[in-house]
Amino acid sequence: MSQGLHMISLTHSPIDYFALTESVRSSQSGAVVLFLGTVREMTDGRRTVALDYEGYPEMAEAKLAELETVARSKWPIDRIGIIHRLGRLELGDISVAVAVSCPHRKQAFEAGQYLIDELKVTVPIWKQENWDDGTTEWVHPGGGNSKP
Amino acid sequence: MSQGLHMISLTHSPIDYFALTESVRSSQSGAVVLFLGTVREMTDGRRTVALDYEGYPEMAEAKLAELETVARSKWPIDRIGIIHRLGRLELGDISVAVAVSCPHRKQAFEAGQYLIDELKVTVPIWKQENWDDGTTEWVHPGGGNSKP
Amino acid sequence: MLRVKLFAKARDVAGCPMLEIPWKDGQTVSDLKQLLVAQHPGLGPLIPQLLVAINNDYADDGVVIQATDEVACFPPVSGG
Amino acid sequence: MLRVKLFAKARDVAGCPMLEIPWKDGQTVSDLKQLLVAQHPGLGPLIPQLLVAINNDYADDGVVIQATDEVACFPPVSGG
Numbered sequence: 001m002s003q004g005l006h007m008i009s010l011t012h013s014p015i016d017y018f019a020l021t022e023s024v025r026s027s028q029s030g031a032v033v034l035f036l037g038t039v040r041e042m043t044d045g046r047r048t049v050a051l052d053y054e055g056y057p058e059m060a061e062a063k064l065a066e067l068e069t070v071a072r073s074k075w076p077i078d079r080i081g082i083i084h085r086l087g088r089l090e091l092g093d094i095s096v097a098v099a100v101s102c103p104h105r106k107q108a109f110e111a112g113q114y115l116i117d118e119l120k121v122t123v124p125i126w127k128q129e130n131w132d133d134g135t136t137e138w139v140h141p142g143g144g145n146s147k148p
Numbered sequence: 149m150s151q152g153l154h155m156i157s158l159t160h161s162p163i164d165y166f167a168l169t170e171s172v173r174s175s176q177s178g179a180v181v182l183f184l185g186t187v188r189e190m191t192d193g194r195r196t197v198a199l200d201y202e203g204y205p206e207m208a209e210a211k212l213a214e215l216e217t218v219a220r221s222k223w224p225i226d227r228i229g230i231i232h233r234l235g236r237l238e239l240g241d242i243s244v245a246v247a248v249s250c251p252h253r254k255q256a257f258e259a260g261q262y263l264i265d266e267l268k269v270t271v272p273i274w275k276q277e278n279w280d281d282g283t284t285e286w287v288h289p290g291g292g293n294s295k296p
Numbered sequence: 297m298l299r300v301k302l303f304a305k306a307r308d309v310a311g312c313p314m315l316e317i318p319w320k321d322g323q324t325v326s327d328l329k330q331l332l333v334a335q336h337p338g339l340g341p342l343i344p345q346l347l348v349a350i351n352n353d354y355a356d357d358g359v360v361i362q363a364t365d366e367v368a369c370f371p372p373v374s375g376g
Numbered sequence: 377m378l379r380v381k382l383f384a385k386a387r388d389v390a391g392c393p394m395l396e397i398p399w400k401d402g403q404t405v406s407d408l409k410q411l412l413v414a415q416h417p418g419l420g421p422l423i424p425q426l427l428v429a430i431n432n433d434y435a436d437d438g439v440v441i442q443a444t445d446e447v448a449c450f451p452p453v454s455g456g
Contacts, residue, residue: 017169018166021165021182021184025184025186025240025242026186026240027186027187027188027189027239027240028188028189028190029186029188030185030186030187030188031183031184031185031186032182032183032184032186033181033182033183033184033260034169034180034181034182034183034184035179035180035181035182035253035256035257036169036173036179036180036181036182037178037179037253037456038173038174038175038177038178038179038180038249039175039178040175040176040177040178040251041175041176042176053455054383054384055455056381056383056429056448056450058432058446059429059432059433059448060455062432062433063432084455084456091175092173092174092175094173095455095456096455096456101186103188105183105185105261105264105265106261108183109183109257109260109261112181112257113253113254113257116253116456119455119456120453120454120455120456121453122434122453123453123455124383124429124448124450124453124455125453125454125455125456126383126384126385126450126451126453126454126455127454127455128384138384138385138388138451138454139454140384140385140425140451140452140454141452141453141454142425142452185376201375202303202304203375204301204303204349204368204370206352206366207349207352207353207368208375210352210353211352232375232376243375243376244375244376253456264376267375267376268373268374268375268376269373270373271373271375272303272349272368272370272373272375273373273374273375273376274303274304274305274370274371274373274374274375275374275375276304286304286305286308286371286374287374288304288305288345288371288372288374289372289373289374290345290372
């Protein structure tokens with residue numbers, strides 16, 4: 001694939017979104033959009049103390065590469081960077097960072113939102129809630145056994 | 149105004165978007181969206197060598213504060229940060245950074261896009277193109293003498 | 297006298313960042329535009345798009361300006 | 377034998393990250409699901425939502441699996 005510059009990876013370390021964002025900046029683009037997913041304390045009135053993320057790395061990387069290809073077919077994307085963190089994350093930690101640059105801002109917003117929306121339904125990564133009452137619970141969105 | 153934490157300003161220095169983004173992160177929010185406007189080399193086939201940004205600072209700050217108030221009335225925004233740079237900018241430099249955090253990602257994307265879209269039509273800042281043929285040209289979007 | 301700040305191309309055309317315009321009670325934004333062109337004919341082509349701000353807010357043609365108001369005139373904005 | 381990777385709640389319920397299932401030529405994703413439940417009845421409640429991936433791609437119930445394929449079973453994803 002000839003997709004220009006990109007940085008797509010899984011990591012067990014804190015995400016350096018500054019380096020990621022710098023990697024997509026370019027004088028060919030007037031717009032950069034960065035999305036960060038962060039660990040939120042409250043969900044439907046329940047309190048989270050931590051999240052554990054697990055991935056299927058080979059397939060996750062294949063699906064992320066596919067996602068990049070599809071996004072590039074829809075928008076005039078200059079550069080893309082995606083990093084997803086795995087392992088134990090505390091409140092406020094960054095679980096995922098998506099950065100994209102395009103000539104114009106509408107394209108960059110649309111592409112960024114598409115990438116994170118699709119990542120959440122197609123890339124094999126799962127999170128387990130650690131609630132403040134000591135219980136744990138896998139988050140598995142419901143809905144049919146069709147392909148996501 | 150009691151609008152929670154925010155950082156809204158004009159600057160003649162390079163924009164530290166990392167500090168700006170850190171300032172909007174919070175464990176109450178699951179989503180951060182950052183937009184960067186950067187100086188693009190090519191516009192309609194013409195080559196830019198630099199942009200000069202000029203502002204009307206008192207009114208620009210008043211309009212940015214208004215923008216924050218309106219955005220907070222539309223989305224459940226946690227924190228907002230906006231910095232616009234003035235003066236001479238070279239290719240690839242960041243002219244504006246908008247960061248916003250919300251509980252969920254759709255809200256953060258919508259709020260971020262609203263803030264930059266409105267900034268570009270209501271905040272009194274102007275740019276002058278420096279084309280590679282040595283000419284300069286104020287960028288003044290056309291369209292009636294109604295309020296923007 | 298009404299002090300009027302000018303920005304961007306309006307300032308370049310007038311050759312000055314601040315004009316002083318003789319001002320009478322009851323005159324409006326529309327009157328200001330006519331007086332500006334009378335003083336600086338070069339501003340004429342900018343008038344159809346010219347924006348006027350009074351005390352940091354955009355003002356329509358019919359709004360009355362007090363001599364003590366902070367007034368600014370400028371073309372459509374192009375920040376971002 | 378077909379080696380099947382399990383992830384997230386599917387792995388927890390089976391108590392094992394990798395199962396080995398006796399496999400015959402021509403068997404499909406649908407057959408795999410039945411064999412998984414036969415071997416680990418606890419997986420039963422997960423079957424309606426269970427996703428099956430063959431060689432890093434999602435596969436529908438009718439797809440035939442080769443014993444040499446890389447196969448994984450897991451619940452709907454929840455990354456991000």
